Amino acid sequence: MADSAETQELVYLVTGGCGFLGEHVVRMLLQREPRLRELRIFDLHLGPWLEELKTGPVQVTAIQGDVTQAHEVAAAVAGAHVVIHTAGLVDVFGKTSPETIHEVNVQGTQNVIEACVQTGTRFLIYTSSMEVVGPNIKGQPFYRGNENTPYEAVHRHPYPCSKALAEQLVLEANGREVLGGLPLVTCALRPTGIYGEGHQIMRDFYHQGLRLGGRLFRAIPASVEHGRVYVGNVAWMHVLVARELEHRAALMGGQVYFCYDNSPYKSYEDFNMEFLGPCGLRLVGTRPLMPYWLLVLLAALNTLLQWLLRPLMLYAPLLNPYTLAVANTTFTVSTDKARRHFGYEPLFSWEESRTRTIRWVQTVEGSA
Ligand SMILES: NC(=O)C1=CN([C@@H]2O[C@H](COP(=O)(O)OP(=O)(O)OC[C@H]3O[C@@H](n4cnc5c(N)ncnc54)[C@H](O)[C@@H]3O)[C@@H](O)[C@H]2O)C=CC1
Ligand SMILES: C[C@H](CCCC(C)(C)O)[C@H]1CC[C@H]2[C@@H]3[C@H](O)CC4=CC(=O)CC[C@]4(C)[C@H]3CC[C@]12C
16 A cells, blocks of 8 residues: 555545445545545445546546445455445334344445455454444443443444444454455444534434424433534544554554544534524423423333334334433543544534534525
């Protein structure tokens, strides 16, 4: 990789490159990785915006494919220097079966690892999640913890279970011999709740607020902190790791890093109001308007309704026992591991992240 550094010789592959985070990683690579010759974007669903990227100096190759199909993954990986694996099924609402979540997130990741080994790709960056750690099923707080903070990571929900298994596979693969005899170097990035341009759940809350006459109703105490990180900074961290992994393989190989920036520590709802407030929504109540036991009951009722209605329709509301537990449990990180290991500093300040996100919400369909 070092020889080619000056001469635009690198080939990168981004799986899930048309997703919320993936698109930001793709755009960031094109802006900030001058050594790039070819950027391959692998996704189940390709976005029309890819066309506009094809006119630049970097060869952009869009590959429609499925990570659960080993041969499709191997064909996409062959000849790539670096793989950034962001593809995944992000479903905490019961839209997909646990088996499918496992197949995409765990088997898909195993396929990516095997493809690297078989084709001789040496650098693999995996987008993991804070959910690999917690909140756990006991609802224990993780207050401004770091990568070494002891915490009982116990999960039952298919999504965190799948992310934890996949992360483990990626870390265990560090050091495996790839085609050509050199060792594979892997690492995992664990974003907290990502926000920013393109965030579907933010869009959902915005539309919900508009439907309710410009109001949202507080459900979670303001004292419960939920970790959030701007998508541009998460993308930047991926680009930096990809760049530094070769030079610092001994330090970074097999490591995990939380994705963090200077976004403030707030509750999930108060944080959303940083963007939805300037777009005309109001959060009603300084305390939750419903007692917690009633929310628990409604969440359980939603689970029952989802099960009863399944033969007729997909009922997948935002509130279920899992999302309630996540939103109602403090989970925030405070760490500088990424700075120490590979010189990460957030590219976007909190003010800029906020402004960009507000501007984007203002463009969302239905906005005033
Ligand atoms: N959104 C969030 O707050 C967080 C997300 N993450 C992780 O970041 C990654 C990206 O998440 P988002 O961008 O939010 O999700 P997303 O759903 O917007 O993007 C995922 C992309 O993967 C693609 N994909 C899904 N199944 C595939 C398959 N079988 N084969 C090929 N491509 C497939 C989708 O088409 C989509 O474009 C995921 O791995 C997720 O677990 C981690 C922490 C927080
Ligand atoms: C949908 C939840 C908010 C519902 C609030 C309620 C119950 C009052 O209606 C979201 C709260 C926290 C979110 C999750 C969190 O940010 C961590 C995540 C990490 C990931 O890797 C994937 C997404 C998510 C699980 C995210 C999903 C939505 C929330 C549960």
